[in-house]
Structure formats: C-alpha cells, structure tokens
Amino acid sequence: MTQDRRQARVTRRKLLAGAAAAPVLTSGLATPAIAQGTLKGSKLTILAGNWYVPETNTMLDQLAADVARDTGMEIRVERFAGDELQTKTASVIGSGRGADLAVGVEFDTYVYASKLNDVTDLADEIGRTYGGWMDAAKATSVVGGRWKSLPIGQAPAAWNWRTDMFRAAGIDTFPDTFAGLLDAAKKLHAKGTPIGMTLGKATGDGRSTNYPVLWAFGGKEFEADGRTVAINSPGTLAAVEWYKEIYQHFIPGTTAWLDPDNNQAFLAGKISATVNVNTIYLASRTAAATDPARKLIVDNMEHGQWPSGPAGRFACYNVNVWLPFASSPNKAGQREFLKAWFSRGFLPRWTKVGQSYFIPQLAGFDAEDVWPTDPKLRIFRDLNKINRLPGYAGPPSPAAAEAVNKFILVDMFAKACTGQLTPRDAVAWAEKEYAQIVRRRTRT
Amino acid sequence: MGTATTVAPGRSERAVRRSFVTNIIDSERALGYLLVAPVVVLLLALVAYPFFVAVGYAVTDRTLADKGVFIGLENFELLWENQIYRQTLANTFIFTAGSVTIRLILGVGLALLLNESFRFRRAVRAAILLPWIVPTVLGTMAWLWLFNPNFSVLNYILVNTGLMATGFNWLTDPDLALFSVLLVNAWRGVPFMAITVLAGLQAIPQDLYDASSIDGAGKFQRFRYVTLPLVMPVLLTALVLSIIWTFSDFGIVYGLTKGGPMNATHVLATLSYQTGLASGNIGEGAAISLTMLPVLLVLIIWQLRRIRRSTAM
Numbered sequence: 001m002t003q004d005r006r007q008a009r010v011t012r013r014k015l016l017a018g019a020a021a022a023p024v025l026t027s028g029l030a031t032p033a034i035a036q037g038t039l040k041g042s043k044l045t046i047l048a049g050n051w052y053v054p055e056t057n058t059m060l061d062q063l064a065a066d067v068a069r070d071t072g073m074e075i076r077v078e079r080f081a082g083d084e085l086q087t088k089t090a091s092v093i094g095s096g097r098g099a100d101l102a103v104g105v106e107f108d109t110y111v112y113a114s115k116l117n118d119v120t121d122l123a124d125e126i127g128r129t130y131g132g133w134m135d136a137a138k139a140t141s142v143v144g145g146r147w148k149s150l151p152i153g154q155a156p157a158a159w160n161w162r163t164d165m166f167r168a169a170g171i172d173t174f175p176d177t178f179a180g181l182l183d184a185a186k187k188l189h190a191k192g193t194p195i196g197m198t199l200g201k202a203t204g205d206g207r208s209t210n211y212p213v214l215w216a217f218g219g220k221e222f223e224a225d226g227r228t229v230a231i232n233s234p235g236t237l238a239a240v241e242w243y244k245e246i247y248q249h250f251i252p253g254t255t256a257w258l259d260p261d262n263n264q265a266f267l268a269g270k271i272s273a274t275v276n277v278n279t280i281y282l283a284s285r286t287a288a289a290t291d292p293a294r295k296l297i298v299d300n301m302e303h304g305q306w307p308s309g310p311a312g313r314f315a316c317y318n319v320n321v322w323l324p325f326a327s328s329p330n331k332a333g334q335r336e337f338l339k340a341w342f343s344r345g346f347l348p349r350w351t352k353v354g355q356s357y358f359i360p361q362l363a364g365f366d367a368e369d370v371w372p373t374d375p376k377l378r379i380f381r382d383l384n385k386i387n388r389l390p391g392y393a394g395p396p397s398p399a400a401a402e403a404v405n406k407f408i409l410v411d412m413f414a415k416a417c418t419g420q421l422t423p424r425d426a427v428a429w430a431e432k433e434y435a436q437i438v439r440r441r442t443r444t
Numbered sequence: 445m446g447t448a449t450t451v452a453p454g455r456s457e458r459a460v461r462r463s464f465v466t467n468i469i470d471s472e473r474a475l476g477y478l479l480v481a482p483v484v485v486l487l488l489a490l491v492a493y494p495f496f497v498a499v500g501y502a503v504t505d506r507t508l509a510d511k512g513v514f515i516g517l518e519n520f521e522l523l524w525e526n527q528i529y530r531q532t533l534a535n536t537f538i539f540t541a542g543s544v545t546i547r548l549i550l551g552v553g554l555a556l557l558l559n560e561s562f563r564f565r566r567a568v569r570a571a572i573l574l575p576w577i578v579p580t581v582l583g584t585m586a587w588l589w590l591f592n593p594n595f596s597v598l599n600y601i602l603v604n605t606g607l608m609a610t611g612f613n614w615l616t617d618p619d620l621a622l623f624s625v626l627l628v629n630a631w632r633g634v635p636f637m638a639i640t641v642l643a644g645l646q647a648i649p650q651d652l653y654d655a656s657s658i659d660g661a662g663k664f665q666r667f668r669y670v671t672l673p674l675v676m677p678v679l680l681t682a683l684v685l686s687i688i689w690t691f692s693d694f695g696i697v698y699g700l701t702k703g704g705p706m707n708a709t710h711v712l713a714t715l716s717y718q719t720g721l722a723s724g725n726i727g728e729g730a731a732i733s734l735t736m737l738p739v740l741l742v743l744i745i746w747q748l749r750r751i752r753r754s755t756a757m
Contacts, residue, residue: 083722090721093508111724112509201702253593255705256615265594398507402723406528411706420618420706429527436526440505440728 040072044333047078047092047102049085052279055353059346067340073333082259083203092325100328101337104149106140106319106389107401113143117324117331119338123147126342131364136387139396140319140361149321150338153351153358155277156317156383157208158303165193165272165300174273174304178216181307182246188272189249195273196250196265199414200257204318206410209275211316211390214239214409216309221403221434226394227442231412232431235311240416240423247417255414267297277318278303278356278377285374303379317387320358356380361387399434399441408433501730508724519731529732532703532710536736539626539697539711540690546630547686551637552679556667558638559645569639576635584699587628591615591700615701618708625709629696633689637682644678645671677754684747688740712736 046064051057061077068075078099080088089108092098093115109116123141127133137151161174169187185195198205214220218235222228247254251271253261262274267284281301288295306315322341324334340346351360351370356377359365371381390409391400403409412430415421421429468474502519506512523529558569575583590597591614599611614624652670661669694713697703703710703718710718712732720729 087717087721090508090724093724094726111507115509199705201704251594252610252613253616256593256613256621256701258702261592261594268594270594398724402725405718405723407704411704414706418618418706433526433528436522440522440725 038071039330039333039336042073042330042333044068044073044075044101044330044337045078045099046075046337047080047085047088047099049080049082049103051354051357052277053282053354053357056350056357059350059353063340063346064337067337071333071336073330073336075333075337089323092327096327100325100330100334102323102325103152104321104323106321106396107398107404108323109141109149109321110143110396111398111401112323113148115326116148117326117328117334118146118148119150119324119335120147122335122338122342123150126150127362129342129344129364130347130360130362131367132362134361134363136319136389137361139389141321149323150342151361152320152322152341153360154317154319154384154387155358156356156380156387157205157275157277157315158305158379158383159273160266160276160280161273161302161304162193162266162269162297163300163302165191169193169272174302175307178213178242178307178309182242182249184273185246185249193272194249194251196254196257196262196271197246197275198257198259198262199247199255199410199417200261201407201410202257202259202261205257205259205262205275206407207390207404208277208316208318210410210413211388212306212314213243213309213413215314215316215388215392216306216311217242218309218311220393221400221409222391222394222397224393226391226397226399227438229431229434229438230393231434232427236427236430237423238310240413240426243413244416244423255418267294269293269297278380281376282355282357302376305379305383313386314388315383315386316390319361319387319389356384359384397441399437402437402441403434406433406437408437498730498733501727502734504727506727508721508726512727515727519728520735523728523731523735528707528710529715531707532712532715532732533735535622535707535709536691536711538622539629539693539709540687542623542626543629543633543690544683544686546627547633547637548683550630550634551682552641554634554638555641555645556671558642569642572638573635575632576639580632580695581699583632584628584696587624587631588700591624616705618705621701621705621709625697625700628700629690629693632696633686637686640682641675641679644675647678648674677750680750681747684743687743691739692736 046060048057048060057079064075064077067073078088085103086105088098089102089104089112092102093112096115104112123133124147133151136154140151141147141149159174165188166172166174166184169184169191171184171187175181175184188194198209200206202209214236217239219233219237219239220230220235223230251265262271262276263280263283265271266274266276266280281298281303284294284297284301288298306313322338324331324338328334341350347360348365348368348370351358351365351368352372355372355374359370359380366381366384372378389396389400390404391397394400408430412426415429416423416426420426468478503514503516504512505515505519554572558565558572562568589595593613593616596611596614598614599608602608602611613620615621648671652674653666656666656670692713693711694717697709697711697714698717701709703714712735716729716732719732720726723729
C-alpha cells in the first residue's frame with residue numbers, strides 16, 4: 001500500500017480520533033452515529049467524474065469502501081469522463097433511477113431542485129462544525145431557503161504565467177490592471193511567446209476565463225431580479241473592446257480551445273500565460289524529477305490573480321456539489337455517506353491532498369491546516385475569497401445556467417474578437433440570446 | 445371444508461387445443477401475424493414509444509426536473525426566432541450535403557477500384573473498412589490530434605515540408621471548422637458506401653460487359669450504360685442511408701468541436717443535446733430533434749416506396 005493510500009484510508013476509529021482532536025468541532029459530525037451494520041443490505045450508487053488531482057479520486061474511493069465496511073452498505077462509485085457525468089446525472093433526474101448521489105456543478109442545484117432531497121439539517125451541522133458556510137456556497141446550494149445540495153468546494157482559477165518569458169519581454173510582475181495585461185500581451189506576442197485565453201466551448205475554462213473580464217469592466221448579465229437582461233451596457237461593450245484588442249496578440253486557435261488545450265499549450269511552452277486551476281503546476285511538479293522540460297516550467301512559473309478592472313477584481317470558479325437525488329430509495333445511506341465526507345476525519349485531509357484544487361466553501365477552513373506549503377501555491381488561499389457566480393447581479397438561476405451551457409458570453413467575446421461581428425453587434429447578439437432564454441424560462 | 449380436485453385435460457380438450465394451434469400454423473395469414481408480432485412489439489417499444497414521447501415533450505415546456513405544461517407549438521416558434529438554431533439548421537444541411545457528396549464520389553471511386561483485380565485485393569478491401577469499424581470516439585480523437593489548434597499533425601507536416609508557412613486553422617476558422625467536421629464524417633462513411641456499391645458491382649453479370657464490348661462500347665460507355673443503371677438501386681439505398689445517418693450525426697461533431705467555434709459546427713443533434721440534457725430544457729431539446737423529422741421522413745417514405753416498387757416487380 002502506498003503512502004498516499006495509507007493516508008487516504010479512513011476508518012471509524014480515525015474519524016472519532018479526528019473528532020476528538022478538532023478544536024472547532026461542536027456537532028454530531030464528529031461522532032457520526034452510524035450503527036454498525038444498520039444499513040446492511042442496502043445499496044448506494046455514487047456518480048463522480050475524475051478530478052484532475054488523482055489523489056482526490058483515490059480518497060473518494062477509499063471513503064466509499066470504509067463507509068461500506070462500517071455500515072454494511074454496498075457502495076458503488078461510478079466514474080464518468082468529462083461531460084458524460086452531466087449526461088448521466090440528467091438521465092437519473094429524468095428517469096428517477098440509476099444513482100443515489102452525484103457530484104454536480106454549481107448550476108445543478110437550482111436546475112434540479114425539485115428532484116433533490118432537503119439536506120438543510122446536514123448543511124447547518126456542517127456549517128457549525130467548520131465556522132459557517134461562505135456566501136458563495138449558499139448561493140450555490142440554497143433554493144427557496146432550503147439546502148438542496150452540499151458544496152464540495154470551489155476550484156480557484158489563477159493566471160498561470162511564465163516568469164522567464166515575461167522577464168524576456170521586460171515584465172517583472174504579473175500585470176495588476178487590464179491595461180497592463182494588454183500591454184504585456186503585446187510585448188509577449190512580439191517576443192514570440194504570446195498569451196492565450198480560452199474562447200472555445202470549454203465547459204470549465206470558458207467560464208472561469210471570460211466572466212471575470214465582463215465583471216471587471218462593470219458588465220453584468222442580469223439585474224438583481226435575475227429576470228431583467230442587463231448585458232447590453234457600456235461596461236460590457238468596454239469589456240468586449242478590450243478583448244478584441246488583446247485577442248490580436250493571442251496565440252492562434254483560442255476560439256477552438258476546449259478544456260485541455262490551454263494546459264497543453266502552456267506545458268509545451270507555446271504560451272506564456274493562461275487562466276487555469278493549479279493542475280498545470282501540480283502535473284509539472286510531479287513530472288519535474290524525470291522530465292527537464294517540466295522542471296523548466298516548474299522553476300519558471302507563478303500564479304497570479306486577475307487584474308483589477310474599472311469595476312474591480314473578480315473571479316469565477318467552478319464549484320462541485322453533492323447532489324442527493326430525491327428518487328433514491330436509500331436516503332439514510334445518502335446521509336451517512338455525506339456525514340462521513342464532511343467529517344473532520346476526512347474533509348480537511350481531502351482538501352489538503354488537493355493542494356488548493358477544490359477548497360470547501362467553509363469559513364473555518366481558512367484557519368485549518370489544509371493549505372499547501374509550496375510558495376507557488378500560496379496565492380490560492382486568497383483567491384478562494386473572491387468567487388462570483390454566473391447570473392450576477394441576479395441570483396444563480398436556470399436561465400443563467402442555460403446561458404453558461406450555451407456559451408453565450410464566450411461566443412459574444414469570440415464573435416467580436418474574430419471580427420465576425422462588431423463589438424456593439426456582438427453585445428446586441430448576446431442580449432437577444434439572453435432575452436430568449438429568459439422568455440423561455442419565465443413563461444407562465 | 446371443500447376439497448380441491450385437479451382434473452387433467454381430457455383427450456377431447458387436448459384435441460381442441462391442438463386444433464387451435466394447428467389452425468394458426470395452417471393459416472398463412474395468422475402465422476404471418478404471429479411471426480411478425482415480435483418485430484412489431486420491438487418496434488413499438490424501441491421506436492414508436494420514444495418517438496411519441498419526444499413529440500409529447502416538444503409541445504410542453506418540460507424540463508428535466510419539472511413536467512411542465514402544454515404550450516402547443518411555442519417551442520418551434522421560439523426556435524425559429526433564435527439565431528443559433530437557424531445557424532445550426534443551415535450547418536446541418538451543409539454538413540450533410542458536403543459529407544454525402546464526398547462519400548458518394550470517393551465511395552463509388554473506391555468501389556470501382558476494388559472491383560478490379562490486383563494483388564492483395566482482399567487485404568485492401570478489409571483495410572478500407574477500418575474507418576467504419578473503429579469506434580466513433582477513437583476515430584474522432586485521432587482526428588482531433590490531426591486538427592488540434594496547438595499541435596496539429598497535419599499543420600506540422602505542411603509547415604515542415606515547406607508547403608505552407610503556418611498551416612490551416614482547421615477548427616478555429618468557422619468555415620474551415622465546418623469543412624473539417626464534415627470531412628471526418630465523410631472519412632467514416634466512405635467505407636460503407638464503397639463496400640455497398642462494390643456488392644452491387646459484383647452482382648452485375650460479366651455477360652453484359654462482354655456484349656457491350658462486342659458492340660463497341662468503351663470504358664466510359666460501359667460505365668454509363670451498363671454499370672451505372674444496374675448499380676443504381678444499391679447506390680440509392682446507400683445514399684439515402686448515408687443522408688439519414690449524417691443528418692442525425694452527433695459523436696463526430698461533439699468530439700471535435702462541441703459545436704464551436706461560435707456555433708459554426710453545431711448540428712441539430714448537438715444543439716438538441718446541449719439544450720435538452722446539458723441545460724435541462726428537455727421540451728425545447730425534443731423540439732430541436734423533431735425538426736429533423738420532415739427531412740428524414742421524406743427520405744424514408746421515398747426509400748420505402750422504392751423498395752416496395754422493386755419487390756412488386
């Protein structure tokens with residue numbers, strides 16, 4: 001058994017031991033009341049994807065095995081690649097069969113709210129245990145005043161940048177303003193080391209790369225009521241015009257980039273900067289011992305925060321949640337697994353293993369021993385505090401989710417950048433698309 | 445307390461049963477229905493039921509989490525007003541027409557070549573089938589590397605052989621991206637067309653070629669007046685099937701571009717998936733799918749009538 005697997009192994013004894021040592025622990029999560037074998041004979045199917053930090057997947061599997069052993073439940077973790085998880089979840093929601101729990105994304109909670117179990121009591125207990133939920137977590141999982149999912153965490157995205165390439169272009173620090181980023185992009189392009197921002201149909205990067213630009217210039221999709229489309233504004237136009245200008249200095253091909261493409265371009269040394277979570281760095285660090293090219297990247301890359309725009313500094317992170325399907329015949333099993341997941345014996349260790357990959361949106365985690373000691377990853381602790389969800393200035397909604405799934409914002413920028421539409425026409429196009437989505441979603 | 449007795453069927457009862465079964469077997473009409481029944485049940489369960497469910501969904505505002513209410517044709521009206529849908533519809537026709545044209549030209553050409561005698565003919569025939577046999581996802585992944593925006597193998601070859609300075613924007617340029625996905629679809633479909641036409645070619649009696657040669661027909665005339673008319677029924681069947689499969693293709697487009705860039709390669713199947721499953725708007729997703737129906741229906745009816753005519757002759 002490897003060291004990682006030994007670390008990942010969670011036993012009932014360890015859960016209890018962890019609870020005893022926990023300074024902020026006040027609730028029953030510390031001593032989950034799983035009577036040995038009470039769920040014997042029942043089944044629990046969990047749908048999951050593949051998190052990019054492999055150890056986090058291993059720990060999920062190990063937890064499932066441990067809970068199965070302790071409860072007598074038969075637990076099965078089914079894994080799906082990429083968007084297949086979304087499809088499988090949709091089929092479970094539609095058919096009412098096939099799984100009891102799933103890893104979902106931020107929008108799933110309000111899209112599927114009526115088909116999810118109320119887990120408010122568990123959420124309250126978890127909140128008490130870890131110093132309270134952050135606002136972004138409540139926005140993600142609370143529908144109609146009730147918690148319909150439990151947030152696993154958010155994955156802060158940072159600017160991954162090559163210090164050596166920036167220095168060669170005469171830039172010592174990552175730009176702190178959008179004007180500065182544009183200037184840097186010009187210099188880097190001239191040096192043959194351009195930057196790249198995802199403008200393609202990339203499920204994760206498309207969102208985390210493009211929404212912060214809109215917000216930084218004061219643009220927004222909706223008014224606070226969540227029904228009035230507000231995309232056509234001077235702020236949005238300014239964002240589009242900035243994008244159109246900086247796009248001229250990108251590496252070619254970003255309008256076709258899917259999620260892996262910016263990672264591959266960065267790892268191949270074709271670009272000097274892009275927006276991504278910590279996985280480029282982690283993968284390089286792991287390979288650096290045997291691969292000189294990766295060592296070069298590790299030695300010469302840093303993570304930077306988003307520049308500040310006229311309206312401020314924003315970020316948009318992917319969020320994962322546990323979706324407890326209401327159709328599950330094993331509600332007790334769902335709850336036992338969730339209690340084990342959020343227990344002090346598991347969640348902090350799972351978070352630490354990810355090294356700021358997915359970070360639970362719990363205020364108390366800031367003081368926990370979960371943060372990476374690697375100086376190049378320290379920034380993620382601060383980045384974790386500024387997440388904003390699509391749909392702003394309205395609450396998250398099915399309409400906002402549909403706009404994300406249809407890549408309306410990404411395509412608005414892309415259409416202007418490539419000259420397919422003028423910036424003004426691109427914004428007008430997006431406004432029309434948003435209006436149609438709202439019209440469909442709010443028909444009475 | 446009463447008693448229960450079990451009486452074994454008497455001789456006369458068995459005789460009645462036997463005669464009933466015998467009657468069915470003896471009646472051509474009844475036996476026909478009986479033999480066809482399993483297929484009908486399967487078709488009803490696997491084709492008709494999902495189809496009518498989809499029609500039912502398309503006239504509601506149903507989402508994955510909510511049954512919704514009847515809204516008549518509003519989904520279709522909204523679709524028609526939507527720029528992405530109209531672009532997708534146009535893409536689907538271009539994608540189908542382009543791919544089927546390439547399949548037709550290359551498929552017939554390959555079939556004619558494979559119909560000739562040459563060394564390793566059997567091995568070549570088997571190899572030709574590879575694109576058709578390889579799972580769609582695997583084939584698509586291979587093409588994704590060939591077209592990759594950062595590491596296109598095709599561009600690498602073009603640039604390193606000095607043919608081009610920078611290569612093509614295979615999946616980045618909207619027009620070229622649509623061409624790229626239809627090219628991959630055609631690559632996958634050519635073997636089917638070639639093998640089907642080849643089967644038709646091999647069914648043509650050699651006597652006809654001999655007779656036409658004696659009459660002074662050249663190669664082109666033999667093709668025009670002997671090969672083409674006789675292979676036409678098979679060719680049309682392969683053509684109609686290709687159109688139907690291409691029109692409803694999902695895997696290649698989704699695997700290569702997910703409909704991007706800027707919806708330039710969205711086809712009805714991928715838009716329907718994005719709307720119905722990814723966004724949970726199942727009513728609208730079903731409506732998008734159903735807009736394929738008129739085109740497919742015309743083709744299917746035409747094909748069925750043709751088959752009926754040919755079997756009646």
